[in-house]
Amino acid sequence: MYIVHIASECAPVIKAGGLGDVVYGLSRELEIRGHCVEIILPMYDCMRYDQIWGLHEAYRDLWVPWYGSTIHCTVFCGWVHGRLCFFIQPHSGDNFFNRGHYYGALDDHMRFAFFSKAALEFLLVSNKRPDIIHCHDWQTGLVPVMLFEIYKWHGMWNQRVCYTIHNFKHQGIAGVDVLWATGLNNEPYYFSYDRLRDNFNDTAINFMKGGIVYSNFVNTVSPHHAWEARYSEVGCGLGHTLEIHHHKFGGILNGIDYNIWNPELDNYIPYHYSVDNFEEKAKNKKALRERLLLRDADKPLVCYIGRLDDQKGVHLVHHSIYYSLNRGAQFVLLGSPTESAIGSWFWHEKCHLNDNPDCHLELGFNEELAHLIYAGADIIVVPSNYEPCGLTQMIGLKYGTIPIVRGVGGLLNTVFDYDYDELHLPEERNGYVFFQPDNHALESALGRALELWYTSPKEFRQLAMQGMAYDYSWNHPGEKYLGVYEHIRHK
Numbered sequence: 001m002y003i004v005h006i007a008s009e010c011a012p013v014i015k016a017g018g019l020g021d022v023v024y025g026l027s028r029e030l031e032i033r034g035h036c037v038e039i040i041l042p043m044y045d046c047m048r049y050d051q052i053w054g055l056h057e058a059y060r061d062l063w064v065p066w067y068g069s070t071i072h073c074t075v076f077c078g079w080v081h082g083r084l085c086f087f088i089q090p091h092s093g094d095n096f097f098n099r100g101h102y103y104g105a106l107d108d109h110m111r112f113a114f115f116s117k118a119a120l121e122f123l124l125v126s127n128k129r130p131d132i133i134h135c136h137d138w139q140t141g142l143v144p145v146m147l148f149e150i151y152k153w154h155g156m157w158n159q160r161v162c163y164t165i166h167n168f169k170h171q172g173i174a175g176v177d178v179l180w181a182t183g184l185n186n187e188p189y190y191f192s193y194d195r196l197r198d199n200f201n202d203t204a205i206n207f208m209k210g211g212i213v214y215s216n217f218v219n220t221v222s223p224h225h226a227w228e229a230r231y232s233e234v235g236c237g238l239g240h241t242l243e244i245h246h247h248k249f250g251g252i253l254n255g256i257d258y259n260i261w262n263p264e265l266d267n268y269i270p271y272h273y274s275v276d277n278f279e280e281k282a283k284n285k286k287a288l289r290e291r292l293l294l295r296d297a298d299k300p301l302v303c304y305i306g307r308l309d310d311q312k313g314v315h316l317v318h319h320s321i322y323y324s325l326n327r328g329a330q331f332v333l334l335g336s337p338t339e340s341a342i343g344s345w346f347w348h349e350k351c352h353l354n355d356n357p358d359c360h361l362e363l364g365f366n367e368e369l370a371h372l373i374y375a376g377a378d379i380i381v382v383p384s385n386y387e388p389c390g391l392t393q394m395i396g397l398k399y400g401t402i403p404i405v406r407g408v409g410g411l412l413n414t415v416f417d418y419d420y421d422e423l424h425l426p427e428e429r430n431g432y433v434f435f436q437p438d439n440h441a442l443e444s445a446l447g448r449a450l451e452l453w454y455t456s457p458k459e460f461r462q463l464a465m466q467g468m469a470y471d472y473s474w475n476h477p478g479e480k481y482l483g484v485y486e487h488i489r490h491k
């Protein structure tokens, strides 16, 4: 099959969070299985150019229709760790992708509507006719709308779209001017409730809703979150739309790329290890302490890695720092704040804890340090308010770092409580789960993990190794996506 991903991220060249990991990891898996995969991305000024090999001009004069006129673009092409990627660079005063950041501009809806249009225009004029176009999140929600309303009539008859929602919180809410910009000129037709009109804001269109309505298959990234999105508030107002389109909606659990996230191969960690030489993990803990100037003592080390966003349960992340320190443990946080208020809060905490030899807060994005923390920590906390899938608990498991998670979304599908899980045998359990979003609940789970570390180190080690035995690679999810592609291809 010929598959084209259209996305706003692909790790490691463009990565703000888990979306980048998924686009890269799934593409690699599909290629290993013999399919032809290409990835279309925006050409951001701030992406990691050092991660692209053989970058060259692939299509010089791409003229993209925009507001009844056109914007001139150049398409570049290069390999990102073996994946063939096309980067769209517009030349216009809007400077859509020259902002020094990936997201967070006031005109994000215009930037990504343009990107979606340009990606389709590129496929059209370069005569690329993939069997499957796979789109991700709100940024590319308009791709299936424009494909089936415009590009289909220009010869793209046979393309089918799989649309993956990684986060319902950001949906791409915009004014109707986007319709005029993108050539979806029939406003009364598109601005109706069964197409793009937002379910709750009746003056706005919703990109993600468009993606759901028009795609041939829609999924989110775990079975439990697919259920939550339909039946609870985490669908963020799209539950009814999902209900209407339930026949083409499902949940497919993410994988992680064991070529990148693997303590046996990881180039960013000083000591490689597996279940066969698990004692080497302790050397990474020492290296992490040295790197962050933490005291070298006989203490458990708890970590958090992720965006610092309301989604991630920041109040519980904050509480887990102080709870761990009070219980005699060390704590390392690597977090990228997504809002200035959260950023200021954690900067304040960082200054406050600056001289504490048992704690280090690192604010910002640091891929290399993330690998060392996964390898060096004993416990990772993921106390999310909601979590479509969650990759950090799966990476933690692979590195023998026991996850403490809140029982929501994909966390519930991947972590099984050591003491209380009734669906798994004791030797199949791999972490600790709590349910209520409060300090007491977090303490009940983190407290049990720390207790095990202090009182039964052998059992703790055994639990960590049980986690390492899980297969959360792209093998199963890859098979599932291929099943979906085959299914929609013949419709």
Ligand SMILES: Nc1ncnc2c1ncn2[C@@H]1O[C@H](COP(=O)(O)OP(=O)(O)O[C@H]2O[C@H](CO)[C@@H](O)[C@H](O)[C@H]2O)[C@@H](O)[C@H]1O
Pocket (backbone or CB within 6 Å): 016, 017, 018, 019, 021, 022, 166, 167, 221, 254, 305, 306, 307, 334, 335, 336, 364, 365, 366, 367, 370, 387, 388, 389, 390, 391, 392, 410
């Ligand atoms: N400051 C930092 N420095 C270095 N690395 C950092 C970092 N912050 C995060 N990362 C890395 O980014 C990834 C984050 O994975 P998450 O599952 O938490 O994704 P996120 O919530 O962004 O994405 C959404 O999409 C993914 C993919 O579908 C879903 O798993 C998830 O539930 C959904 O919210 C991990 O690889 C992590 O190591």
